[in-house]
Amino acid sequence: MPFDDATNDGYISFKIKTKATLTMGDSFSNTAKIYFDYNHPIVTNTFTTTVKNVLATSEVSKGNDMVTIYPNPVQNILNIQSKNTVIKAEIYDANGRMIISASVTGSSINVSELTKGNYIIKLFTKDKTVTHKFIKI
Structure with missing residues (x-):
């Protein structure tokens, strides 16, 4: 989720380790719970990721x-x-x-x-x- 200083106080980033069983078109969702001290968690919005096949033929490396x-x-x-x-x-x-x-x-x-x-x-x-x-x- 991108940082928006006008309405937010921060941002969340995450990485996804893919599994060998994922195929094109599969979707999965996640949410995060943020804890500060002993307060109740702040729960982020649910974010859905869909595995897509991107068509590109550009070179991966130089030379x-x-x-x-x-x-x-x-x-x-x-x-x-x-x-x-x-x-x-x-x-x-x-x-x-x-x-x-x-x-x-x-x-x-x-x-x-x-x-x-x-x-x-x-x-x-x-x-x-x-x-x-x-x-x-």
Whole structure:
């Protein structure tokens, strides 16, 4: 809840540790009880969070010109173009779970078994790790 000096005396922030069982569209609610000394708690409004799938293909990290991926969005085969040999790939879903970890023997990865959505791919060369986002359609 953002701070509003005209009507509030403070603010509350919180973090949510996601669970592996969360899926897109799940919602959960929470409230906070604030205690000062021995007074009755101040109860905040209920805040509802909904897990959404955000579509974006912007790069996750700088220096990705060393390795490029295409097409993006992809249906079946994700091609890799690199100045150095890519030796390993890891693909993570939107919840940060590793879905695929595999040695790379060519210049492409078959992603046909992935469900539609946003993914992050980490590509490992001998000297560097490069991270890209991609969309599976």
